[in-house]
Amino acid sequence: MIFAIVIGLAIGLALGFGLDISYPAEYSFYITMGLLAAMDSIVGAARSMMEQKYNNLIFTSGFITNALLAMVLTYVGDKLGVPLYFAAIFVFGGRLFNNLAVLRRLAIERYFEGKQRKNGLKNKQNIED
């Protein structure tokens, strides 16, 4: 799963730099906010995989709606003259850190579980010897 994420990102970057896709620079900020939301959903997906709770529909729908909402918020904020995009930055940025922290904890727990299992096996072998 992690491989899928990494390889997908790599291929996407290569494609983006290779193909000559360009859009007006005024939209760059909206795209940035959309990307922030998308990155949050990817990390969220990785977390749910670790917790064995991953659901494809939740992932894709969350990805699309979050990105759209972030872009719309930014646009509306621009029109109103209020920096509403801060909301997106704080929410998604904060969630990124939260999810990463949970991922780290899960990974460490698993590592220790594996070690304990190995130790248990060794102990059994010692008793047999």
Added chain:
Amino acid sequence: MNKRRMWMVFAICTVIGIGLACQMKVSDGQRLYVSPKTVEDYKITINSEKEEVTKLQLMIQEAEEKLASYEQDSQEDGQSDEAFQKNLAADVEKYKMASGLETVRGPGVEVVIDDGTRELFAGEDVNNLLVHDLDILMIINELNRCGAEAVAVNGQRITANTSVYCSGYTVRINGEVYARPFRIKAIGDGKRMAAALVDPDGYGTSLKNWGVQFEVRLKDDITIDALSKEYVYRYMNKLQKEGTN
């Protein structure tokens, strides 16, 4: 099921990758954060430019009005003759003032430069302490740069045809011989002119560093006499455009 998940995650990651790459190419690290101060600066610039535009439009309007009045005057109905003459007289007055044929008066600065009085170092060139024609030229140039409207050196009016050149221990201005000290009077924005001269990089400061005496005084009321002799143009003729006489 697991495979489908993999493909889904893979596809969406690819999309994000493409987005990131495009973003990097388009924004290039610029235009991301514009500080409010920058925006404010641009606003001020735009406003001043707009003011400039309105001023220019006013100038155009004035010129057009003048033209219209001239055209009206030139239609021979006899009545507007007086107005035409008044206009002409006002124009002549203006050009006389500009060319130095009129005595003018106004606020400005008086610059006094004189040879230095300090002791020479061993083996030093005495020229370091003397006022040269170049110093006077540089100061006149600086004054003109700062919007001087009329300049005179020791009472000799500086005009478009003025020459300043060295002749031994004296300086010839418009062919007249002048000796130190040199009093340069200028009518214009006195504060601006004085500031430019006494600026750390200004010409007055560098003269002082050489040891030459240099002084600037702001004055509310300066009178600058007219040019002592009129130019007679022997070579210059107005270009006659075709169809006009």
